[in-house]
Amino acid sequence: MFRRNNIASRIFQRQIYTPAPGTSVYCARRFYENLVPSCTIYDVECPDQSFRKFTDDGQYLISFSRNQQDLVVYRPTWLSFSCKEEDCDAHDLPPKAKRFESFFTHLYSVSLASCNELICKDFFLYMESNQYGIFATSTPPIHDAAANGGATQGVPYIEKLTFHLIRLEDGVILDAKVFHNDFVNLTHNMGVFLYDDLLAIASLRNQTIHIIQIRDSGNLVDVRAIGAFCREDDELFLNSNAQCMAFPDKSKLHQLPGNNVQNGTHLSQPNQEDSLLSGIKQRLLSFIFQGISNEEKDPALVQFLDRQHLLIKFGSVDGGVSRNADQHPAFLAVYNMETTEIVAFYQNSAEELYLLFERFCDHFHTASKNSVYMNFISSHSNNIHALEQIRSVKNKASSQFMKKMLGSLPYSCQSLSPSPYFDQSLFRFDEKLISASDRPRQSTDHPIKFILRRQPCSLKFKIKLGPEAGSADGRTKKIASFLFHPFLPLALSVQQTLFLQPSVVNIHFRG
Numbered sequence: 001m002f003r004r005n006n007i008a009s010r011i012f013q014r015q016i017y018t019p020a021p022g023t024s025v026y027c028a029r030r031f032y033e034n035l036v037p038s039c040t041i042y043d044v045e046c047p048d049q050s051f052r053k054f055t056d057d058g059q060y061l062i063s064f065s066r067n068q069q070d071l072v073v074y075r076p077t078w079l080s081f082s083c084k085e086e087d088c089d090a091h092d093l094p095p096k097a098k099r100f101e102s103f104f105t106h107l108y109s110v111s112l113a114s115c116n117e118l119i120c121k122d123f124f125l126y127m128e129s130n131q132y133g134i135f136a137t138s139t140p141p142i143h144d145a146a147a148n149g150g151a152t153q154g155v156p157y158i159e160k161l162t163f164h165l166i167r168l169e170d171g172v173i174l175d176a177k178v179f180h181n182d183f184v185n186l187t188h189n190m191g192v193f194l195y196d197d198l199l200a201i202a203s204l205r206n207q208t209i210h211i212i213q214i215r216d217s218g219n220l221v222d223v224r225a226i227g228a229f230c231r232e233d234d235e236l237f238l239n240s241n242a243q244c245m246a247f248p249d250k251s252k253l254h255q256l257p258g259n260n261v262q263n264g265t266h267l268s269q270p271n272q273e274d275s276l277l278s279g280i281k282q283r284l285l286s287f288i289f290q291g292i293s294n295e296e297k298d299p300a301l302v303q304f305l306d307r308q309h310l311l312i313k314f315g316s317v318d319g320g321v322s323r324n325a326d327q328h329p330a331f332l333a334v335y336n337m338e339t340t341e342i343v344a345f346y347q348n349s350a351e352e353l354y355l356l357f358e359r360f361c362d363h364f365h366t367a368s369k370n371s372v373y374m375n376f377i378s379s380h381s382n383n384i385h386a387l388e389q390i391r392s393v394k395n396k397a398s399s400q401f402m403k404k405m406l407g408s409l410p411y412s413c414q415s416l417s418p419s420p421y422f423d424q425s426l427f428r429f430d431e432k433l434i435s436a437s438d439r440p441r442q443s444t445d446h447p448i449k450f451i452l453r454r455q456p457c458s459l460k461f462k463i464k465l466g467p468e469a470g471s472a473d474g475r476t477k478k479i480a481s482f483l484f485h486p487f488l489p490l491a492l493s494v495q496q497t498l499f500l501q502p503s504v505v506n507i508h509f510r511g
Helices: 007-016 024-033 234-246 250-255 279-293 317-321 351-359 384-396 401-406
Strands: 039-041 049-054 061-065 070-076 104-111 125-127 132-138 158-167 172-182 192-195 198-203 208-214 220-226 309-315 330-336 341-347 448-452 459-463 478-484 490-497 504-509
Touching: 007 024, 049 478, 125 192, 132 192, 172 198, 172 220, 279 330, 279 341, 341 351, 351 401, 384 401
Parallel strands: none
Antiparallel strands: 039 504, 049 061, 061 070, 070 104, 125 132, 132 158, 158 172, 192 198, 198 208, 208 220, 309 330, 330 341, 448 459, 478 490, 490 504
């Protein structure tokens, strides 16, 4: 089916042919081989803002004001203009069509940050079922803070960190969750994960994982906190046990040598911070001990990231705070929240874990049940071309290859674009220059080519960051970000220098 590259022929073939069962969506996605963003408007006049991403359903474009105080939301709209000439294709776009407002409609601006807070522009999560957006504001981190109140030494300190739940339809702030004297790594959503209506927030400073439920009514409800305690009644049990130790049965005190109630002596209450490990660490040590004692291991116990299981990374402080976490030794554990048990434990260089990662990569990318487009993200477990590529790199790489690959686990939530132009069964491109990941990359003066995967393997379109390639000053380091719409042939390329100069925004679309 679809042997021809002409889109009119493909539409005719779609009418007379029936795809094989279960392949209708894949056949429909073949149309993107003809619908490509082949036109570019360079250096578009647009507001001086920090553009974050399109939502996974394509309904909104999220951006933040340059001073990181306001949330600005746009609705993507398709370019439309009239041409009175006979041969419209030979003419350039009119000046009015080259504006940012021709592609995006401003919906609203909402002030999120107050006083000395700033919006965390690297953080944003989207709940597609309710069209809720989760944003964060915080005071500046203090890196040389003292570890008071049982906090972890070496972890930065944030006086106030606020998570905001916003209805993106109209910009109404529905609820907020505030953390005081804490630290959560929000770079690329690393410390927060959203699965359906459950939100997991990892507090590095207090070594606690907060599980919060997002209700349909727009409320953030605390479900549990995993860290010092694993079950809801752990704290009550320990406090009751401590009281029994502090106030034993008076009728038996005379039988104990060295105890004289009349002289005012009594048993002292133990210091729980000094004598006990946190609940989650006790579970981890118990699992390691059982694994050493038992010769056989049951691989069926491993289940990754559903409503009951969390994939938790244990490591050094530097590994939790640093952006290059793969350079630090770490361990990965699968934790069952219902039974409070550790069901699997690996070092981040274990070959067994890498084989699971290679074969079942999609299980680590847990997408929402309501998200249709996220099911088609290419990985080496669902795409033969991606698998061949990673195995080729593995054969050429050093002994640290597995550790580097596993260093990305747990995956950052909603960090991959579902755009069909990153589907490796449709197009081939240089992943060193561009990929589905939303992380910025080193800018290049050379055009990024998207080549048709199947025959005749022709060049379909190019993403170019400027009209004059090679004329830029090579001494100035530039960073480029690419924001692709999840299903429209529309993309933004944002180029910025490291000296807080205004960004250069290009719009790539199908002309």
